[in-house]
Amino acid sequence: MPLSALPPLRLGKDRLAKAISESKRILNIPEDYLVGILPASDTGAFEAAMWSVLGPRPVTVLVWESFSDGWATDISKQLKLNPTILKADYGSIPDLNSIDWSNDVVFVANGTTSGVKVPNWDWVPDNREGLSICDATSAVFAMEIDWSKIDVLTYSWQKCLGGEAAHGMLILSPRAVARIESYDPPWPMPKIFRMKKSGKVNKGIFEGDTINTPSMLCVEDYLDALQWADGIGLENLYKKSLANLKVVEDWVVRTPWIDFLATSKEIRSNTSVCLSVVSEKVKALSKDDQAKFLKGISSELSKRGVAHDINSYKDAPPGYRFWCGPTIEEASIKNALEELEKVYNEKIKTL
Structure with missing residues (x-):
């Protein structure tokens, strides 16, 4: 149905409100949590959260890939909060049992550049004093x-639903709302973070009255994606992603x-699946030559229209x-x- 055919009450704010309510319903978000739409994708939503809630307590940041490292940098250099940083190398995860939960804890649910996810939610205590602040953009819906276990969570429309970029979702628990209402950050607050x-949380943001004007075409695309997800069902979306991972696992074995x-398998991502080339021939090359060789293979796959932009992140092995998300x-x-293996077998003969 074209937008022009929609009754007036279904346009504008009502469509935004529906995007919020449908997200909340499909994701089984508790009734007393707030869900809102913010500008600038997951990044904008997560920055707004950090600038609004961090400060009253010490902060711990869990870092095991590039995006979590970026959050640690912003907290350290922009907000100047001197956080405790628990860091692990690519492919690993920090010791989740060593966290001081009297602190606010900032982390990603899934590391998109390392292929490492949190193994479960048991490590987040129910009686925590600090807030649990989670970037889940490549985990939600998969x-x-x-x-x-969540006080603040953000995601974007494009990752697991294949929607349009530029809009972020912010989810707040009652504890996070209480923090915002009881705390006035000492730094200037940009309008898009307010x-x-x-003295109270601006409920309008969580009812479709967004801080700035979003693209209504993107909103309709998100509503369409939510309808698709709802038709499949949340559990089946998880299963689709896990089935995709199983395809990769079977291939890696052989x-x-x-x-x-x-x-380890328990922290292996089922969305952003990262693979390391362990061939002795390739490992014998310099780092620059390794990158050149592997990029040559990925370029060939892109030319064939089989897979695009599959190179590992620049700082990763x-x-x-x-x-491997549900879309x-x-x-x-x-x-x-299969095509990667064919091209690799052709190219490796040149070394």
Whole structure:
């Protein structure tokens, strides 16, 4: 149905409110949590959260890939809060049992550049004093979220739903709302981060009255994506992503020159699947030559229209990264891996 055919009450704010209510329903978010739409994708939503809630307590940041490292940098250099940083190398995860939960704790649910996710939610205590602040942009709709362990969570429309970029979702528990209402940050607050009005959380943001004007075309696309997700069902979205991961796992088992970057199965991502090339021939090359060799293979796959932008992140060990979220079909993953193996076997003969 074209937008022009929609009754007036279904346009504008009502469509935004529906995007919020449908997100809340489909994701089984508790009734007393607030859900809002913010500008600038997951990044904007997460920055707004950090600038609004951090400061009253010490902060711990869990870092195991590039995006969590970026949050640690912003907290250290922009907000100047001198956080405790628990860091792990690519493929690993910090010791989740060593966290001081009298602090606010900032973390990603899934590391998109390392292929490492949190193994479960048991490590977040129910009686925590600090807030649990989670960037879950590559986890929501593909991995189970225990909302009792969450105080702040953000995601974007594009990752697991394949929607349009530029809009972020912010989810606040009652504890996070209480923090915002009881705390006035000492730094200047940009307009697009302001969530408080007259000493209270600005409820309008969580009812479709967004801080700035969003693209209504993107909103309609998100509503369409939510309808698709609802038709499949949340549990089946998880299963689709896990089935895609299983395709990669089976291929890795029978392919000696490749392995997962994640050091253990329990932390292996089922969305941003990162693979490390372990061939002795390739490892014997300099780092620059390794990158050149592997990029040559990925370029060939892109030319064939099989897979695009599959190179590992620039700071990660040499290898490949495949998106295996619920919008991807098993057949597409199988085809991409078969072609990768063919091209690799051709190119390795040149070394």
